[in-house]
Amino acid sequence: MEHRLSTALLIVAHGSTVNPDSSAPTLAHAAEIRRRDLFADVQCAFWKEEPSLRDARFLFDPKTIRKVSVVPNFISEGYFTQTVIPRELELNGKVTRRSDGQTWYYGEPVGNHSLMTELLVQRARETAPDIPENEISLLIVAHGTDLNENSAVAAKREAEKIRALGRYAQVLNVYMEEFPMVSDWRELTSTPHVVVVPFFISDGLHSYEDIPVLLGIAGKGSDSAGGQGGDFFQRGPYRIDDRSLFYASSIGTDPRVADIIVQLASRAAGADDSEN
Amino acid sequence: MPDPTETTLATVFNNREAIGQILIQRTPLAGFVLCHRDDQTNDHVETFAQAEDAIEIARYDDDGNYRPLKTAPNLRHGWRLNLADADQLGRTIDYFYPGRLAMIEAWNQNRLITTSLRDTLNRQSGMYRIAAKISDEQIEEVVGNFCRSSDGCLRTILWKRDGEGGVASTELPPEKFDPGFDQTGKNRRAVPLLCQEGCSLLVNECREAVKGETNE
Ligand code: SF4
Numbered sequence: 001m002e003h004r005l006s007t008a009l010l011i012v013a014h015g016s017t018v019n020p021d022s023s024a025p026t027l028a029h030a031a032e033i034r035r036r037d038l039f040a041d042v043q044c045a046f047w048k049e050e051p052s053l054r055d056a057r058f059l060f061d062p063k064t065i066r067k068v069s070v071v072p073n074f075i076s077e078g079y080f081t082q083t084v085i086p087r088e089l090e091l092n093g094k095v096t097r098r099s100d101g102q103t104w105y106y107g108e109p110v111g112n113h114s115l116m117t118e119l120l121v122q123r124a125r126e127t128a129p130d131i132p133e134n135e136i137s138l139l140i141v142a143h144g145t146d147l148n149e150n151s152a153v154a155a156k157r158e159a160e161k162i163r164a165l166g167r168y169a170q171v172l173n174v175y176m177e178e179f180p181m182v183s184d185w186r187e188l189t190s191t192p193h194v195v196v197v198p199f200f201i202s203d204g205l206h207s208y209e210d211i212p213v214l215l216g217i218a219g220k221g222s223d224s225a226g227g228q229g230g231d232f233f234q235r236g237p238y239r240i241d242d243r244s245l246f247y248a249s250s251i252g253t254d255p256r257v258a259d260i261i262v263q264l265a266s267r268a269a270g271a272d273d274s275e276n
Numbered sequence: 277m278p279d280p281t282e283t284t285l286a287t288v289f290n291n292r293e294a295i296g297q298i299l300i301q302r303t304p305l306a307g308f309v310l311c312h313r314d315d316q317t318n319d320h321v322e323t324f325a326q327a328e329d330a331i332e333i334a335r336y337d338d339d340g341n342y343r344p345l346k347t348a349p350n351l352r353h354g355w356r357l358n359l360a361d362a363d364q365l366g367r368t369i370d371y372f373y374p375g376r377l378a379m380i381e382a383w384n385q386n387r388l389i390t391t392s393l394r395d396t397l398n399r400q401s402g403m404y405r406i407a408a409k410i411s412d413e414q415i416e417e418v419v420g421n422f423c424r425s426s427d428g429c430l431r432t433i434l435w436k437r438d439g440e441g442g443v444a445s446t447e448l449p450p451e452k453f454d455p456g457f458d459q460t461g462k463n464r465r466a467v468p469l470l471c472q473e474g475c476s477l478l479v480n481e482c483r484e485a486v487k488g489e490t491n492e
Contacts, residue, residue, distance in 0.1 A: 017344035051375025054473050058382040
């Protein structure tokens with residue numbers, strides 16, 4: 001790959017000052033991509049963790065690295081991808097030339113990639129491997145009413161694309177804070193099997209606690225698994241009434257997201273230099 | 277041609293034995309042994325051998341609380357990390373203190389740019405925009421409390437309060453701004469953890485101060 005010699009990859013993500021699992025998938029994808037040896041360097045930067053987005057400007061030595069491809073590990077376009085990241089990294093659009101001779105390319109957010117649809121389907125299949133798809137209602141859960149991201153729109157788009165495949169009995173986009181609500185899953189679905197996949201970039205309070213409570217597989221404030229929210233994903237299927245409910249971890253934790261990041265980085269660096 | 281990582285590390289660690297709270301000892305076989313600087317003579321430690329083990333070690337403090345600021349002086353005790361070579365050492369330090377080696381390298385090459393706290397605050401948007409309203413007096417106090425090395429953060433502050441070059445906080449001792457000073461107070465030759473711009477946690481503290489929500 002021609003990028004190998006002088007292009008570096010910078011994966012930018014939100015991170016968290018309270019949730020240790022927030023940055024974990026981003027770091028794991030970076031480690032995987034580093035192993036593939038496709039870029040001169042692979043680094044991460046975070047809004048809420050270290051290295052910071054501001055640090056990122058100094059992570060790559062301009063003597064050896066001439067190009068930097070920036071890929072936002074976000075589920076959708078929004079406040080962070082459109083305002084915060086360009087401002088903090090001092091990007092002026094898709095292509096930014098720095099005075100030190102480095103060129104920075106700004107890619108699309110991970111959630112926008114068409115492979116996402118495939119990942120959601122694969123994740124659903126892996127979560128309920130023995131159940132025929134035409135007996136499954138697939139629920140794609142997003143936050144909804146999120147001022148910072150258009151996650152509801154993105155989840156709706158993904159649900160539409162999966163529905164168009166015609167494989168599942170039902171495919172629904174549901175939200176934590178707006179209609180259709182994830183807590184209404186019993187009324188929204190009519191199949192014996194229901195598979196729930198959170199459309200988030202990482203696991204955390206939403207996938208460990210809020211969604212299990214809304215689904216009725218955990219009590220409020222309970223952590224019956226003894227501290228590790230991730231156990232919810234292993235302990236399914238949950239029998240509720242006469243239905244079986246399968247619950248997957250957030251889609252962003254899927255190792256194949258690394259493929260998406262690589263593709264977005266290459267696409268960004270291939271952007272026509274005349275664009276800016 | 278030597279590996280550039282090794283060259284940088286060799287320059288950075290030349291005659292230095294520590295970075296932040298981590299002691300770095302060379303082994304006869306070109307490897308490295310890392311431990312908490314308080315644990316140099318402690319043999320009752322858990323032993324690790326992978327750079328990636330540093331991620332877990334750095335994540336929680338001695339009480340099991342998540343460490344949102346990796347340069348805070350609350351690295352957990354009771355571990356030893358045996359590393360095979362300089363490449364592993366570089367990766368490990370980057371897990372313990374993410375980005376700090378790259379900042380030193382940029383600083384050594386005269387390309388690290390500092391940003392005054394006023395510029396950082398004036399740039400904020402959304403819920404952090406209000407932080408720019410902070411007074412100079414409040415900055416004195418917030419920075420003095422939040423960034424101090426004893427229980428706040430071990431970085432050496434390179435940024436100024438404002439464009440006039442005002443010191444970040446007169447409540448901090450002059451050593452807080454001296455990269456030659458060992459911020460742990462152990463007075464050994466340590467690699468400095470540089471702070472070229474106020475971090476997002478400090479911006480949040482400034483916001484809280486403006487909103488009158490500090491616990492002080
Ligand atoms: S602003 Fe710098 S010195 Fe202060 S707490 Fe943040 S990183 Fe540490």
